[in-house]
Amino acid sequence: MISCSFQPWNFVAPVSAAIEEGAERFAMTGMLGLILMAIVEIPVLAVIIASILETRRNPRVPVLFLGAFALAIGVSILGIAILGIATKFLVPQ
Amino acid sequence: MKGITRRSFLKGIAGLLGLLSLSGCTELRLPWSKSSETKGELIDGFGTVANSQDRWAYIFDVGACIGCRRCMYACKQENNVPDTISPLWIEMFEMKSELPVTGQPSEEDLKGATTSYTESPKEGRWYLSAQCNHCANPPCVKVCPTGATYKDIDGLVLIDYNKCIGCRYCVVACPYEARRFNWWKPEVPAERVNELVPLRPVGVVEKCTFCVHRIRRGKLPACVEACPVQARHFGKLSDPDSEVSKILNSNRGFRLLEELGTHPRKWYITRGEKWLE
Amino acid sequence: MDERLLQPLLGSDRTFYIIAGILLVPIGWFVYCWVLQLTKGLSVTAMRTPVGAAMGVYITNFVFFVGIAHGGIAIAAATRLFNLTRFRSIARIGEVLTIVSIAMAGLSILLDIGRPDRIFHMIRYWPERVGWSPLTWDITVIFTYFALSLAYLWLTIRKDLFLCATRFPKRRWLYKALLIGYRPGEEEEIERLTWWLSLAIVFLVVMLSGGVVAWLFGLISSRPGWFSALAGPYFLTAAIASAIAAVIVIAALLRKVFNWEAYIQPQIFRGLGIIVGLLTLFYLYLTLAEQLTFRYAGPQAETTISDMLLGGQLAPIYLPTLLVGFLIPALWLLIQALRPRMFSITATIIASMTILIGFWVKRFLIVVPSFLRPYLPFPTGTYSPSWVEWSLMIGVFAIAILLYMLFMKLFPIMEVSEQ
Numbered sequence: 024m025i026s027c028s029f030q031p032w033n034f035v036a037p038v039s040a041a042i043e044e045g046a047e048r049f050a051m052t053g054m055l056g057l058i059l060m061a062i063v064e065i066p067v068l069a070v071i072i073a074s075i076l077e078t079r080r081n082p083r084v085p086v087l088f089l090g091a092f093a094l095a096i097g098v099s100i101l102g103i104a105i106l107g108i109a110t111k112f113l114v115p116q
Numbered sequence: 117m118k119g120i121t122r123r124s125f126l127k128g129i130a131g132l133l134g135l136l137s138l139s140g141c142t143e144l145r146l147p148w149s150k151s152s153e154t155k156g157e158l159i160d161g162f163g164t165v166a167n168s169q170d171r172w173a174y175i176f177d178v179g180a181c182i183g184c185r186r187c188m189y190a191c192k193q194e195n196n197v198p199d200t201i202s203p204l205w206i207e208m209f210e211m212k213s214e215l216p217v218t219g220q221p222s223e224e225d226l227k228g229a230t231t232s233y234t235e236s237p238k239e240g241r242w243y244l245s246a247q248c249n250h251c252a253n254p255p256c257v258k259v260c261p262t263g264a265t266y267k268d269i270d271g272l273v274l275i276d277y278n279k280c281i282g283c284r285y286c287v288v289a290c291p292y293e294a295r296r297f298n299w300w301k302p303e304v305p306a307e308r309v310n311e312l313v314p315l316r317p318v319g320v321v322e323k324c325t326f327c328v329h330r331i332r333r334g335k336l337p338a339c340v341e342a343c344p345v346q347a348r349h350f351g352k353l354s355d356p357d358s359e360v361s362k363i364l365n366s367n368r369g370f371r372l373l374e375e376l377g378t379h380p381r382k383w384y385i386t387r388g389e390k391w392l393e
Numbered sequence: 394m395d396e397r398l399l400q401p402l403l404g405s406d407r408t409f410y411i412i413a414g415i416l417l418v419p420i421g422w423f424v425y426c427w428v429l430q431l432t433k434g435l436s437v438t439a440m441r442t443p444v445g446a447a448m449g450v451y452i453t454n455f456v457f458f459v460g461i462a463h464g465g466i467a468i469a470a471a472t473r474l475f476n477l478t479r480f481r482s483i484a485r486i487g488e489v490l491t492i493v494s495i496a497m498a499g500l501s502i503l504l505d506i507g508r509p510d511r512i513f514h515m516i517r518y519w520p521e522r523v524g525w526s527p528l529t530w531d532i533t534v535i536f537t538y539f540a541l542s543l544a545y546l547w548l549t550i551r552k553d554l555f556l557c558a559t560r561f562p563k564r565r566w567l568y569k570a571l572l573i574g575y576r577p578g579e580e581e582e583i584e585r586l587t588w589w590l591s592l593a594i595v596f597l598v599v600m601l602s603g604g605v606v607a608w609l610f611g612l613i614s615s616r617p618g619w620f621s622a623l624a625g626p627y628f629l630t631a632a633i634a635s636a637i638a639a640v641i642v643i644a645a646l647l648r649k650v651f652n653w654e655a656y657i658q659p660q661i662f663r664g665l666g667i668i669v670g671l672l673t674l675f676y677l678y679l680t681l682a683e684q685l686t687f688r689y690a691g692p693q694a695e696t697t698i699s700d701m702l703l704g705g706q707l708a709p710i711y712l713p714t715l716l717v718g719f720l721i722p723a724l725w726l727l728i729q730a731l732r733p734r735m736f737s738i739t740a741t742i743i744a745s746m747t748i749l750i751g752f753w754v755k756r757f758l759i760v761v762p763s764f765l766r767p768y769l770p771f772p773t774g775t776y777s778p779s780w781v782e783w784s785l786m787i788g789v790f791a792i793a794i795l796l797y798m799l800f801m802k803l804f805p806i807m808e809v810s811e812q
Contacts, residue, residue: 088586096540292768
């Protein structure tokens with residue numbers, strides 16, 4: 024747990040630089056999540072678009088699918104909201 | 117399969133990937149990716165204004181510390197820490213000098229370290245304090261799903277107690293075990309309350325704030341003031357005349373768990389005479 | 394339309410009400426315990442920090458349920474993408490398992506949160522945090538997976554609902570509502586759509602259980618034992634193995650109860666049993682790799698975790714789980730597949746059930762040990778779930794079973810229309 028910091032004398036400038044470096048690394052981490060979500064969701068999106076294009080001869084089917092998808096997400100979010108409100112009366116504020 | 121051809125599908129995918137890589141090249145800085153890193157001027161709950169030029173640093177002198185724990189209790193009093201938070205925001209370890217100091221000590225090594233010592237200073241022992249290091253690359257801020265924990269523009273890692281949902285992922289992510297969770301409803305007697313520090317509800321996380329309500333008003337953190345042997349120092353590295361600048365310029369020091377890349381702001385020096393006497 | 398396949402929907406069988414009544418006991422107790430936890434805070438659990446476990450049974454439950462949520466789509470996808478038609482009859486059994494499991498996974502998370510009244514913050518601050526927090530990634534992918542799976546189930550059940558609308562005039566209103574926009578002959582287009590959806594969902598299986606759920610743990614360098622590149626494949630293998638084991642158990646149970654021997658052939662169990670056996674053995678290989686890496690020249694941190702599991706306070710649970718929970722049943726499943734005369738569905742069920750329980754315990758042993766021995770020299774912690782935690786956990790399982798039964802009471806769990 025005790026690692027050696029490189030420590031010449033007159034060290035304040037490198038110490039500050041170390042803090043800057045840390046801050047930079049931190050800032051870049053936000054990119055990682057976005058890239059990851061893109062890697063996960065873009066292929067899914069592509070496949071969904073492909074399925075819609077594939078069935079465009081019968082436009083009801085993709086509409087049904089999109090409707091079900093949106094409804095599922097909507098209901099999930101609503102469910103979370105309701106549970107949040109319901110527990111509000113029990114959790115000490 | 118009729119309908120969409122394999123070729124057009126693959127073309128579509130290639131196009132999407134191209135778009136993605138293009139945006140990556142331009143160093144995508146989406147507006148929402150910054151909101152946990154910077155937070156305007158007024159800070160909720162603390163009523164202070166941060167200055168982005170400040171570079172706070174904390175120095176702990178393991179050579180001077182006698183393990184009296186006055187810092188722990190000064191912190192408790194200053195920050196409205198309830199009795200149900202245990203251990204306190206600061207933790208003191210009594211360490212045996214002849215045993216190796218390792219991260220994640222084995223049971224053997226642990227026999228040389230304890231948090232439950234009753235008398236101090238003891239011969240052949242030295243004292244290590246741990247509290248939030250306000251890391252420059254804090255893992256706790258990264259994992260917070262609501263942004264309740266955030267890094268302010270002057271580098272302090274703070275918590276918005278109204279946003280915290282108590283998932284404890286930040287508690288898990290901190291390698292220094294610096295964060296505390298309110299398992300019980302916190303009670304602080306009215307006469308003990310410090311008006312400058314917000315009271316926390318049950319089910320949220322709290323931790324050392326470097327006494328943000330004091331340092332941004334030109335005072336020192338409570339633990340630094342309380343120490344009877346001047347084992348603690350605090351100030352701005354951005355000020356070349358500050359105590360911390362002068363000390364770091366003339367003393368070798370180390371940080372805890374440096375290899376994890378958290379870039380903590382707390383340095384440990386061995387200036388005082390107690391060190392390995 | 395075969396009447397026997399519709400047996401769960403026909404009339405009110407006394408057994409159904411008895412079982413439902415029995416389930417309402419742990420569910421009622423669950424409600425009481427949850428109210429207790431909400432009013433008193435999470436202090437009623439055995440979780441503590443920094444000495445002790447910050448997360449415990451609830452998170453184990455979460456990972457477990459997300460894992461078995463893949464059973465449905467794994468089989469449905471295999472049927473559609475690879476034309477393994479012999480598994481088709483149990484496809485919907487698995488799909489319903491998926492929906493119920495995801496819901497239970499969400500419930501398990503809610504139980505773990507310190508301030509469940511603020512749970513909506515996770516939605517509200519989603520845009521800000523989606524780049525940063527593995528928990529936010531988790532919500533994103535779980536929502537996507539859930540929505541796709543639910544849409545998939547709905548689209549494929551419609552032709553059966555059409556038949557049910559005429560067969561059960563009393564519930565016509567329900568079926569008609571779900572049959573919105575139905576046109577006979579839409580099946581062909583739906584087949585094409587669901588082919589693509591299978592592809593998307595299979596990809597999400599990897600990115601969910603072998604992805605974001607695994608990375609909730611694997612990316613956290615402050616927890617030795619968790620921090621590992623192996624987390625992705627490790628969790629994925631566990632998920633699919635436990636998922637298919639769960640499908641085996643449920644399918645076998647339903648087959649017995651409703652006398653569906655003709656529709657759910659033994660070959661199905663043999664085939665699924667082989668997959669479970671192979672995946673479980675693969676999981677043991679990954680465990681070997683993990684422990685070897687911890688022990689050979691590993692940093693103190695990892696070696697300490699390994700010591701805890703192989704020789705310390707957790708060894709009495711860890712070693713039997715590996716041996717009795719995984720190795721023996723997996724070997725049996727493969728032996729009986731290689732020697733058809735030794736094959737029996739009962740043995741398959743017992744082996745699968747053992748493996749399923751084994752995976753729950755194993756997840757516990759992944760989540761908890763890394764908390765007990767922090768980097769800094771705090772005292773080593775212990776964690777033994779409190780009665781509230783056990784009650785809530787059992788309650789979640791009871792709710793899952795009841796939801797599944799309710800589905801079966803209202804909708805056909807087997808495909809009733811001819812292809």
